[in-house]
Amino acid sequence: MSMNTDVHTNIDKAAAFTATKLETLRNEISTLLSASPFNEAMTIITTGSYGRAEATEESDLDWFIIFDRDQPVEVISDEIQGINEVITRHIDKVTGDTGTFGKDAIVRFSEMQNNIGGNDDSNESLTRRLLFLLEGTWLYGEERFADYRRQLLEKYIKPDAPGEQMPRFLLNDIIRYYRTIATDFEFKTSERKKPWGLRNIKLRFSRKLIYFSGIIVAAELKELGWQQKIEKGLALFEQFPLERIRALGADLAATPVILATYESFMARLAQPEVRQALEGVVKEQRLENPEYKELRKTSHEFSKALHKWLKEKYGEEHPIHHALVF
Template identity: 55%
Template sequence: MSTKDSTFQDFPELAKRSDFTQKKLKTLRDRFKSIIESSDYSEQITIVTTGSYGRGEASEESDLDLFILLDADEPVKEAIPDVLDAIKQLIDEEVPKSTGETTTFGPRTVIKFSEMLQNIGGSEDDNESLTRRMLYLLEGTWLYGQKRFERYRHRLLEKYIKEDSPDHQLSKFFLNEIIRYYRTIATDFEHKVSERNKEWGLRSTKLRFSRKLLYFGGLITVAEVSELTQAEKVERSISLLEKPVLERVAALSDSESQSTREIFRIYEQFLTAISDPEIRQTLEQTDKESRHDCKQYMQLRELSSEFSNRLATWIEEQFNKEHPIHHSLIF
């Protein structure tokens, strides 16, 4: 039994989704390689995926959040139009569910990696830039261009853990960016459902579970490396961020940790619920005003409160009360 298999051996839904994700990622990587390696820009293209595929929890019902990094001076439409068409066709064949109306992700969302390194926290740092940057670090994986993906992640992380960053202290810049992103997600959710009339119930439920888990995975990474030197922080953070969040939690905790098992149990319940077509449809049709009349939504909301408590308990058990992460999350 592999380490990954043993991580989820008592959690069949988590194991099934992890297995599905790895198999689909291999298929996608092989197929992307076959259509891109003959391009004149094959050494300038990197394809990044986040979302359920980045978290290792994808299923047949999952869409594919991705964006493309192109290191070339030419305008994209002039440089790789045929490649973009081929990428779009491949995704339609392998992962037919649409990512929806968004310019943050998609088979025609192409940016330069240098753009991800600029204006961090500045007036031109919009929500799309923040989202791509944080998801790249916290849950991203590669579909094409593995070595470039890894090199880019290293360079991006060094923007947050700089050479002049103090040793043996929390990386406050990185921590503050993770907090900013999580709060931005919550604010953006309110905007989408209030101003743009997006569906409410399923979005709210995902915010309470998968988005919260993403945030938690970032917090524990920063906390875990706090006592290291700057260079060690970068390398250890990379090794942790390479793992999907639940595997990261398992790697940092004792194999018999009850808190870890409870986190897995609750998250599995969430994934099982939203995989049920009837429950998913009910959640999609539930709005804020009718939420108290929706049994499924209220059950998941109650479960999400338990999830929050379990995540908080895990941090308290993993990092003693003198650890700076506790104070920094308040102040």
Template identity: 50%
Template sequence: MYEQFLEQYPHVKRHRNFTSDNLELIRDALVSTLANSPHKDKVTIVATGSYGRGEASESSDLDVFILFDSDRPAEEVLQTELELIKIALEKVVPNPAGDTGTFGPDVTIRFDEMLKNLGGDGDTNQSLTRRMLLLLEGTWLYGADRFARYRCDLLEKYIKEGDPDRQISRFLLNDIIRYYRTITTDFEYKVSEGKKPWGLRNVKLRFSRKLLYFGGVLVVAEIATADQEGKLARLPGLLDLPVLERIHSIGQKNKHTTDIFEAYEAFLIVVTDVDKRKQLEYLTRQNRSESELFSEIRVKSKAFSNTLAAWLREQYDAEHPIHNALMF
């Protein structure tokens, strides 16, 4: 049914197929790469970003990090494996990842560290980012069973035994909100003090980052009336779906679902057009008013926000707790 629905949105469909094809290549390559490693059963490789959302293209990089289930430092134990993993990934996705240190084939983490200090003073932007993206848009590149188990373990940190049944999961929702607000403030820091490019980053914030946040909100809304066991049973299936497919799956009867896809189709057309993408890459805060392209995108992004809000109101009646919880 989703495949048939996507016939109306050729760019969304093309990106989805491109992502699926490349993920298959990457997964096969990593199985071969790690086949002879004595540590292969302790390695899980996670992708987020456009590959996690199912919207990658030839211009996409690969946001990835490695979970290593060992008390020994990965840098000492996996020196050879890390180099081979990097080579395998670059053969399929040659575009370099960002330089923030949050992602990359040399970023290794112990999963049990991701379960500690949620919301505490040691909960850095990097740890919040990896945790939220593993939940909201993550997919496995290697170690599918471990990835699924890790995500369930992380969800149990948010939805605990003994929590009140049939109430909205505020801890999870609040962390999703916190992450989205962190993205927006981090954007300001990166472009103002970090001197990062402004234009394309701003456009992504208006569409793909906003969609990521919305995908988390609707998951929390969807499980609100279930008991603790029901929440944990349904969440993995919802989170396994890339965000757009998740919206379609939940909102097949929602009259605003097609509006969301139309807006996102237009966004993908812009960011994959070589000339338009280059124009946005060189756009600055100072000269944005001179760009007719950016002016059009800004108008469309405001309409996109209104469409997402309308979808939520249409999907969940006025008494649904998600509306109050997003405010208070």
């Protein structure tokens, strides 16, 4: 497949669209909550395409609320209703029905940073926590969002951790999350009969991008002192995933290929007829659908480019390669 590795029309268009929508939502939600007695206890997070600066008119908005008061969430029911009205007024597509995101997704911050890997660490908790780090941004409460992210990163990276090592706790949870969503995909499509085609393509591109953009943060934190690890980690997580890859790999041959293949993915999904065709694809007949076949082929190029990028950026002696296997 021939691709122009220098033109990223759909990536740039989506970034501009995302920025405009986020500004509108932030302004209206801020106005809405300005008189609320609980406004200093509420932080609204968005992840997904809006967290990655990849949103289009076809995108839904994954969001949840961190409410840090020792009071039942019912006390902010009016605020939640108002927030939901703002979002549905500007976002046409309804948030998914899993309960992980949307107006019913309200958590305490302690729930996000405690029990990591424990019996109470549900798939919902894992998903919110990792997406908050890897691709999250704020809709309300910018300063609290930044403080929560710092606290969460400090939970993963301890002051007494050896400076020469990568943050293995963080890396292992990123790996666990990626493997969980891959397994969850099989469950949802096989057991719950969720649509297969579009989910599969997103797993091949955007979900893989999230994972990759996280493991390179862990790789970058090798040979740094504790405070340096925290500050650099926060700076990297502040960047959108594609921006992170582009910045760290500015001189790598694999970077233009990553951007070109991802541009191709976004260009196809920007076409409503393509999304509709993919939504109708079932696993047993996937190779009979030309749209799926083309994107599947491009996804192999995308994966190869990511692998090449990792080898180009970090020589064979770098521990990231060993850590991803063992």
